[in-house]
Amino acid sequence: MQKIQTIAICLSILLTTTNLLASEGTVQQVSGDLVYVTGMNGLAPLWSNLTVQNGQDTGAKLEVIKELPELVIARVVEANGTAVNTGDAVVLSSTQSDASARKARRIVYATRVDKNPNVDGALDDPVWSRATPIRGFVQRDPNYWMPSPEQTIARIIYTDKSIYFGFECLVPDSSQFIANNMRRDSEISGDDNVQILLDTYNDRQNGFFFFVNPLGAQSDLMLSNEGRTYNRDWDCNWVARTKHYPDRWTAEIEIPFSQLRFKQAADATWGINLARYIP
Known part of the structure; x- marks a missing residue:
């Protein structure tokens, strides 16, 4: 068993604002810099920006790098000094549907x-x-x-x-x-x-x-x-x-x-x- 381990302007603004307010998910699990989020399929396409909500504070900034049938997977791009935990709420910040398909999904440093x-x-x-x-x-x-x-x-x-x-x-x-x-x-x-x-x-x-x-x-x-x-x-x-x-x-x-x-x-x-x- 193998496991191996990017129209009218006024109407557009109104619809986008409504979708962003309604788009909330929950952290299912965290692995390294990856955050697995439920409840956002179809709402947070590839390269969307997400924000973790830690109580009253704004937590880590995330970027969606993979869409699965029941999950979206995001990487942490800004930790903002807070850990991401199972059960945290996640909200959609913005979408980037025009991002390049060649964009790196993950980044590591030497x-x-x-x-x-x-x-x-x-x-x-x-x-x-x-x-x-x-x-x-x-x-x-x-x-x-x-x-x-x-x-x-x-x-x-x-x-x-x-x-x-x-x-x-x-x-x-x-x-x-x-x-x-x-x-x-x-x-x-x-x-x-x-x-x-x-x-x-x-x-x-x-x-x-x-x-x-x-x-x-x-x-x-x-x-x-x-x-x-x-x-x-x-x-x-x-x-x-x-x-x-x-x-x-x-x-x-x-x-x-x-x-x-x-x-x-x-x-x-x-x-x-x-x-x-x-x-």
């Missing part, structure tokens, strides 16, 4: 550090505490876009020479994960594994795909033609190490910038997809 971590899989170097934890991994199957029951936490840091990824993969019992391969570029798609897809030009045309299983086996490939073509013969010079604990396994990964193609910029924006496959 933290620059002066000293690189020791890549041994432990994630215990002090530099990792500076990274913003990435939570809220969602399932692809069987419960599409719902939170995964087995939590995954990722972090990203970088130096002048490399970008580093840290993964914490929680499991009820670390002896239960499935991993059968240890060789480089072996077929690990059936193993428990973490995945990194880097679209370094942020054009959704080409990318670099990396896989690591709990035994530290590494696999990589290069994507082109919007992901329809891939090159398994591409071999990147990168490092991955893993560790096992009673309730989790961890992966620490270093990818040198020299192994990637990208535009040099002071503030670069890359496309990225982080995933965990659980057999």
Whole structure:
């Protein structure tokens, strides 16, 4: 079982105001920066702006990034110093029906550090505490876009020479994960594994795909033609190490910038997809 985890003016103003006042939902659950809201299907289309109501105070600002049959899923864009809790009321602030379909649904940040971590899989170097934890991994199957029951936490840091990824993969019992391969570029798609897809030009045309299983086996490939073509013969010079604990396994990964193609910029924006496959 796989879980893997944008007319008359007066009349228009009147109708919009009426709809906004009537559009209220309730927080069903929160996972990382994702907020699952009931009661707003059909009222809050993709890219709508929502506001959480915490009693008499105005809480977090949200943006709708996914519509499901009985839920809308929004990401927190401004926390406003308040937590979002199950049962909170949510109101529609505005809609943005003309937003680009290529707009990023979620945003993560890499933290620059002066000293690189020791890549041994432990994630215990002090530099990792500076990274913003990435939570809220969602399932692809069987419960599409719902939170995964087995939590995954990722972090990203970088130096002048490399970008580093840290993964914490929680499991009820670390002896239960499935991993059968240890060789480089072996077929690990059936193993428990973490995945990194880097679209370094942020054009959704080409990318670099990396896989690591709990035994530290590494696999990589290069994507082109919007992901329809891939090159398994591409071999990147990168490092991955893993560790096992009673309730989790961890992966620490270093990818040198020299192994990637990208535009040099002071503030670069890359496309990225982080995933965990659980057999």
